[in-house]
Amino acid sequence: MLGNIIDNVKGQLTGELQDKFKLDPGQANQSVDLAKDHMTEGLKKEASGGDVGGIMNMLKGQKSPQDSPAINGMIQNYVGDLSSKVGIPQSMAKQVGPFVVTFLMDKIGGKVNAEGMGQSDVMGMLGGGITDKLPKGLGDKLGGLFK
Numbered sequence: 001m002l003g004n005i006i007d008n009v010k011g012q013l014t015g016e017l018q019d020k021f022k023l024d025p026g027q028a029n030q031s032v033d034l035a036k037d038h039m040t041e042g043l044k045k046e047a048s049g050g051d052v053g054g055i056m057n058m059l060k061g062q063k064s065p066q067d068s069p070a071i072n073g074m075i076q077n078y079v080g081d082l083s084s085k086v087g088i089p090q091s092m093a094k095q096v097g098p099f100v101v102t103f104l105m106d107k108i109g110g111k112v113n114a115e116g117m118g119q120s121d122v123m124g125m126l127g128g129g130i131t132d133k134l135p136k137g138l139g140d141k142l143g144g145l146f147k
Contacts, residue, residue: 001125002043002108006036009107013100021096023088030086035078035100042074044126052119059109059122065102075101 014028023031046055051070057063058071065071075097082093112122 002040003036005108005111006032006039006104009104013103016103017096017100020099021092027086027088031082031088031096031100034081034085035104038074038078038081039101039104042070046070047123047126052123056119056122058105059112061109065105066098071101
């Protein structure tokens with residue numbers, strides 16, 4: 001589901017990347033595809049590490065993505081890949097990375113808020129198998145929230 005949200009705004013985001021950062025259409029497309037991979041894995045990793053509340057705070061707009069060390073780490077990895085895999089100069093990638101992640105978090109957060117999603121909905125959005133990655137017994141301690 002997370003991938004679907006990103007796919008739905010891909011055209012808008014690639015247009016903005018071309019306008020704001022003068023990326024060519026191929027680079028803009030690759031940048032969004034790369035962001036989709038980084039965000040999906042980064043959010044899953046964060047959730048499986050037990051920070052579902054932190055993710056919810058970001059998605060509900062109570063916390064900026066840049067306020068999260070995990071998201072900042074994800075942005076740094078993404079920036080590195082923008083340079084090495086897409087060929088965007090490092091100085092430009094340092095601007096593109098935070099812009100793309102913030103843009104996507106806003107769009108995902110908008111969907112979460114519009115649909116009144118709770119933690120279990122967000123966990124479902126991040127994809128199945130998350131409960132298998134939670135520390136042993138944590139799912140049970142949370143009242144089966146992730147089952």
